[in-house]
Amino acid sequence: MVGYGAGITGVGSFLPKKVMTNSDLEKIVDTSNEWIIERTGIKERRIAEDDMATSDLSAIAAQRAMENAGIVPEDIDLILVATITPDHLFPSTACMVQKHIGAINAAAFDINAGCTGFIYALTTAKAFIKSGIYRKILVIGSEALSKIVNWKDRNTCVLFGDGAGACIVEPCEEGFGMIAEELGSDGRKGDVLIVPAGGTRKPTSLETVEEGLNFIEMDGREVFKFAVRIMGKSSKSVLKKANLKTEDIDLLIPHQANIRIIDSALKKLNLSKEKVFVNLDKYGNMSAASIPVALDEALKVKKLKKGDNLLLVAFGAGLTWGSIVLKWNKED
Numbered sequence: 001m002v003g004y005g006a007g008i009t010g011v012g013s014f015l016p017k018k019v020m021t022n023s024d025l026e027k028i029v030d031t032s033n034e035w036i037i038e039r040t041g042i043k044e045r046r047i048a049e050d051d052m053a054t055s056d057l058s059a060i061a062a063q064r065a066m067e068n069a070g071i072v073p074e075d076i077d078l079i080l081v082a083t084i085t086p087d088h089l090f091p092s093t094a095c096m097v098q099k100h101i102g103a104i105n106a107a108a109f110d111i112n113a114g115c116t117g118f119i120y121a122l123t124t125a126k127a128f129i130k131s132g133i134y135r136k137i138l139v140i141g142s143e144a145l146s147k148i149v150n151w152k153d154r155n156t157c158v159l160f161g162d163g164a165g166a167c168i169v170e171p172c173e174e175g176f177g178m179i180a181e182e183l184g185s186d187g188r189k190g191d192v193l194i195v196p197a198g199g200t201r202k203p204t205s206l207e208t209v210e211e212g213l214n215f216i217e218m219d220g221r222e223v224f225k226f227a228v229r230i231m232g233k234s235s236k237s238v239l240k241k242a243n244l245k246t247e248d249i250d251l252l253i254p255h256q257a258n259i260r261i262i263d264s265a266l267k268k269l270n271l272s273k274e275k276v277f278v279n280l281d282k283y284g285n286m287s288a289a290s291i292p293v294a295l296d297e298a299l300k301v302k303k304l305k306k307g308d309n310l311l312l313v314a315f316g317a318g319l320t321w322g323s324i325v326l327k328w329n330k331e332d
C-alpha cells in the first residue's frame with residue numbers, strides 16, 4: 001500500500017454489572033443526589049467485582065472489539081492499554097491482557113496519560129501503523145477506579161466509575177481514519193490530580209495507608225478551570241490541523257467527566273448539543289475508558305456512518321490533554 005491511513009476497524013466495551021446510584025452514595029458520604037446531578041450530571045456508575053482487575057475488564061472489551069473487526073487474537077501485533085489503574089506496578093496490564101486473550105504474537109505495553117490516555121494510545125497506534133511497523137493494533141482504555149477511590153472523600157468518590165473500551169486499529173483507505181491529532185501536557189500541574197503514595201516518591205507504608213495517601217486526591221476547581229479552557233482550545237487546534245471547521249463535525253465524543261465541562265466546551269466551539277455524545281449520567285468518569293466506551297455506544301445507536309467527521313477530545317492527570325479528528329472509515 002503506497003498511501004494509506006490508520007483507522008478503527010472494530011470497537012467493543014465492557015461495563016461491570018454492579019450499579020452504584022447517587023442514593024447509594026448518600027449512605028456513605030455527606031452528599032445528595034441533587035448535588036451530584038446538578039454539579040456533575042452523573043446519576044450512577046458501575047463498580048467492578050472484588051475479584052476483577054483492570055485487565056479482566058479489558059479482556060472482555062478486547063474480545064468484543066476483535067469480533068467486531070473480524071480478527072482473531074493471533075492476528076494482533078501490538079497491545080496498548082491506556083490506564084491509571086493497572087493490575088500491578090509491573091508487569092504491564094497490557095501483558096496481563098495478552099495472557100487473558102491469547103494474543104501470542106503481540107508486543108504489549110501500557111500508556112499512562114490520565115484521562116487522556118486513550119487519545120495518547122490511539123495516536124501511538126497511528127504512528128506504528130503509518131511507520132509500517134505494525135498492521136493490527138489492539139488499543140484499550142480501561143479503569144477499575146473504584147479500587148483507588150477514597151470512599152470517605154465526597155470531593156472525589158461521587159465522580160468515578162469502572163469500565164473498559166477497546167478498538168482495533170489497522171491500515172485503511174487513504175484520507176480516512178485518523179486525519180489529525182494534537183497531544184499536550186503540563187507536568188508543573190501534576191499535583192492537582194494525583195495518587196500521592198504507592199510509587200517510588202512515597203512508597204506504601206502503614207502511615208500512607210492510615211493517611212489515605214494511596215487514594216485519588218484532586219483539586220477539583222483547578223482541574224475544572226483547566227478542562228474548560230483546554231477542551232475548546234485543543235479542539236480548535238486539531239480542527240485547524242485537519243483543515244476543517246466546527247460545522248464540519250458530525251459527532252463530538254468528549255471525555256465524560258462533568259456535563260458542565262462538556263457544555264462549556266460546546267459553547268466555546270459553537271457546536272449544537274445534538275452533535276455531542278454523552279453517557280456520563282450512566283457511568284460517571286471512567287478516565288481512559290470514557291471515550292472508547294462512548295464510541296462503542298455511539299456506534300450501536302448508529303451515530304456514525306462512513307465518511308463522517310468525528311472529533312475526540314480529552315483532558316486529565318498530568319496534566320495532559322489531547323484531541324483527534326477521524327474521518328470514519330468503517331462501513332456499518
Ligand code: UT7
Binds near residue numbers: 035315
Ligand atoms: O477526568 C479528570 C478528573 N476530574 C475532573 O474532571 C473534575 C473537575 N472538577 C469538577 O468536576 C468539579 O470541580 C467538582 C464536581 C469536583 C466539584 O464541583 P464544584 O462546583 O467545583 O464544587 P466546589 O469544589 O466548588 O465545591 C462547592 C461546595 C463545597 O462546599 P463549600 O466549601 O461551598 O461549603 C464542597 O465542599 O460543594 C461541596 N461539595 C459537595 N457537596 C455535596 C463537594 N463535593 C460534594 C459532594 N456532595 N459530593
